[in-house]
Amino acid sequence: MARHLILATAFALIASWQPPASAADPAADSALDRIDPEADREAMRNFYRQRFPGVPLEAHKDGVYAFDENARAQWLEMEDFPPYEIAIDEGAELFETPFADGAGYADCFGDGAVKGRYPYFDDARGEVITLEMAVNDCRAQHGEPPLPYDGQELTELTAYMAYQSRGQVVAVALPASEAAAAAYEDGKRFYTTRRGHLNFACTSCHVQLAGNRLRAERLSASLGHVTHWPVYRFEWQEVGSLHRRFERCNAQVGAEPFPLQSEAYRNLEYFLSYMSNGLELNGPASRK
């Protein structure tokens, strides 16, 4: 009798067990209920674990150099005389140059080692704030005109700040408000939406084809995509921003790009940064 009772209880327990599921409900009215950032992040990490067995997830901060040995060897040699070094020096000089009111960037950013705080969702403003926006906010507070988002001055400043921030980790907070959740969801949607006449989403190259060759180039994993900016790209022959890379990616698939620091690109940066939470910041860097 006792044995039957135990068996019946065990059967009931097994029958009632359900696999752990994402808390996200795509049909929910509230964005907070529609998203599950931790489940997304775990799904992405699991995917790359299986796609690149033997490559520690943390190594993806180096992009394709995490899994392409030949390219890594060349890249490490270049790091002896990194092409972004001039941008760091120029950025340091700009950082130290006082504004007309006598204040300077240090009044907003201390020693400049602040990259780990960005991007974040500002509930008061209802939008994602990036480091580039924060630099221009700082300038506005001190009566200085904004720097163009596609200009070298802003890129050099952020190169210096990225250098100062090396060793920090990506640490984007879990979206806690409805507006923050909507921005996260919008970024995820951008990432997974097919665009342009090639009909490619970000995931087409950086998830489904990650690690494969596209002509002479190896396609990188999205994990670690945000850790190393700004980047000296040999294609550009200068240091450029993450949003400039977004712009180029959109153009490559035949889509009309969005403006740098547009809401669409900031939300995408917010989402991608959450995916890379825990990875080390190692900018600026060089890439082919």
Add this chain to the structure above:
Amino acid sequence: MSRNPILTVLLATVLVGCGRATEAPPDPAAAARDAIALAEQRQQASAELGHAWHEPIVLIGAARDALEAGAYDTAKERADRAAAMAEAAIAQAQAEETAWRQQPPFAS
């Protein structure tokens, strides 16, 4: 008005014939301008959906250049291609309304 059916038919035939005789010859410049306007309208619609493609913008510019140069057939042909591509961009936007949720690694 005559009540004779034969006369009525004859009158109608003459009127239709006159109408045809006064019909304007095809105006290739107007056709090109109309095609460009349609392409611009569809391009704008795709942009409002956040799904603009780059090629239609290039083609519309090239169509305008051809119109200016008096190459009306070329202008219309480029504008028609731009309109078709912009239409495809709109269809892509509509399909992606739900399809984006099915992309790996997040699709359940």
